[in-house]
Amino acid sequence: MGRAQKGRDSWERPARRGGQRKRQVFIFTEGKVTEPSYLDILKDQGVPIVGEVPVEMHIANRRADSGRKPLDLVEQAIRLKHEEDRKAKRAKLEEKYLPQVWCFFDHDNYKYVRDALDQAEKAGIGVAFSHPCFEVWRLAHYKPVSASFAGVCDGAAGRLPFPRGSQDAKTPKVVLPHQILGSYKTARKNAERMNGQHPAHVGKWDRDPYTDVHEFVEIARSWPSSANSGRGLSMTCCRGGLRYLLWRPKRTTSGPRHVVRARRIVVRGGQAERLPSLAAVTNDAHPVDGKTSAGP
Known part of the structure; x- marks a missing residue:
């Protein structure tokens, strides 16, 4: 099972003289390419600030080759959260500096996805969840999404409007900056409309299509919705x-x-x-x- 990467990502290092402590956000991703490439774009855009507190993101399992099923991710995230909470307690951090731990995973017809969501919620782990897969969030940057994909990710991926022969089409699993930057408002609006079409009594694990990645963007990175x-x-x-x-x-x-x-x-x-x-x-x-x- 993959383990959280440590070393240079440790926030326990003393801050540079005259520097400012940052709140750390750790993310475990199910995918090895698509979600990390998306998160790297967000990281490259600058340092988000929450109440004068800079935020720093880390992909905790970037180099892991295994342990990428939703339940495995949540179990790893829980262990890391316990460890980071202990560090924060020893360091007597103020609440605004407390670290966050998130998981990015999809439905993808995974048998125990509901268990993974339930365990994450009980443990205080944030989840950016998509059904059937992360491509629904990518697609929302281009167009409204409403029809069910019957749990098949290829249905969502196949609707991404990548011109034949373009770099987008040659590397479809890699999120490129021009695919998402400049269209966040559209993506969030399309996602909220898509999610709102499902009855309230239906759990998000049964909502197809569905994505709440925008909640991660606005909560963890604290980009104000207004x-x-x-x-x-x-x-x-x-x-x-x-x-x-x-x-x-x-x-x-x-x-x-x-x-x-x-x-x-x-x-x-x-x-x-x-x-x-x-x-x-x-x-x-x-x-x-x-x-x-x-x-x-």
Whole structure:
């Protein structure tokens, strides 16, 4: 059975002098290619911030060759969570720094998927779940999804609109940045509409099609949903420093609507001169949603 990778991913290392402690998010993935390539894109977009706390993600079983069935993933995640909780207790971490442990897995007609979901919930493990498979979430970036795939992943994968001969078609299991960046709002809307078509009494393990990967994006990475509503998220990056254009929701006194304001900060030498309470960042060429930033 695969085990969580340690070493350079350990958050117990002392922070650099003048640095800031980060909240760690550990993820176990069922797939060895598709889900990790998606998560790597998210990681490459910058450092998400929750209440002035930077978040750092780690794929805990990236190099594991076995132990990738949903129940195995949950069991590994539970062990890692116990270990990280003990570390956090010894370190007397504040609640905002407490680590999270997640699993990414699909239905894929796995016999014990409901048991895996139940065990994860009882143990406080987050799950990003898709039925029949992760390709449903990828497909939601392109078009609405409503018809059942009868539990067959190839049905979802076959609907991905990859032009023949393109790099997308040549490496269909690899998520490429242009496939998802710039369309998060669409994907979340399509996923919520798709999930909402199922009766409330039907468990998500029986909902086909279904995906809640967007909940991971907004909870673990804490990208504010209001900011991801197409109001414009952007980031310009260079090796010497980062210039962010950050959208921050602010409730008005005149009603329930939110007014979103732009705020620039500069990060030099790894230290932000000004940190907002909520931030969402993307790269300049492919923003998660909305406009790209202007030059300096």
